[in-house]
Amino acid sequence: MLRRFRSVFNAVKTHFQQVEKKAGVGGAQIWALSVIQAQPDIGVGGLARAMDVHQTTASNLVKAMLTAELVVASRDDADRRATRLRVTPRGARVLKKAPGPFSGVLPEALAALDDATLARLDDDLGKLLALLQADERAAGIPLAQM
Numbered sequence: 278m279l280r281r282f283r284s285v286f287n288a289v290k291t292h293f294q295q296v297e298k299k300a301g302v303g304g305a306q307i308w309a310l311s312v313i314q315a316q317p318d319i320g321v322g323g324l325a326r327a328m329d330v331h332q333t334t335a336s337n338l339v340k341a342m343l344t345a346e347l348v349v350a351s352r353d354d355a356d357r358r359a360t361r362l363r364v365t366p367r368g369a370r371v372l373k374k375a376p377g378p379f380s381g382v383l384p385e386a387l388a389a390l391d392d393a394t395l396a397r398l399d400d401d402l403g404k405l406l407a408l409l410q411a412d413e414r415a416a417g418i419p420l421a422q423m
Contacts, residue, residue, distance in 0.1 A: 285383070292382040293421045300375035304421030306347065309338045310364055310372045311379035313348055318361040328380075331417040347371060381420055 293304035300307055305328075312327045313319055319327070325335035339362065342348045347368035350360045364372065378385040387395065 289381060289383050289420050292376075296375050296421075300371050302345065302347070302371055304381060305338055305419040306342055306345075307372065307375045308380050308419065308421065309335070309342065310347060310368050313362045314364045314369065314372060317363050320359050320361060324362065328419065329417075330419055331414075334417060334419070334422075342368070383420060 296304045296307055302310075308328060309324060312324055316323065316327070321335050321339055322332055324339070325332040328335060339348065339350070339360075343350060345367075346365055348362050349365055350362055352358075352360060372379075387398075390398070
């Protein structure tokens, strides 16, 4: 059983290493870029929801991408507090170099499972997490940043 967990972690780690090697940026940034490209003018809150991460995590990703000039941010005309994000030409080039899936191999594999398998897996992982007394806050950290 432990070997299976190692294999899962290794597959995830290997994918994100390949992404970083080919694209020059981390997997979480690639995923965020792909979300922003698919949803131009998305805000930080929308990005956080799309990636299923905490808003602070999304905000930190956006700051790094702004610094690297991968995205641009503009203020919403209706609500000046809201920020709208768009991928820059540089960000599009980085995204084009990155191997998919952009969200990572684990979410892609989970999406391919049937509902009954996913329900069983969720239940069993819940039991395992309870035994581990795992910190729930860790669930909001992208795998690419672990």
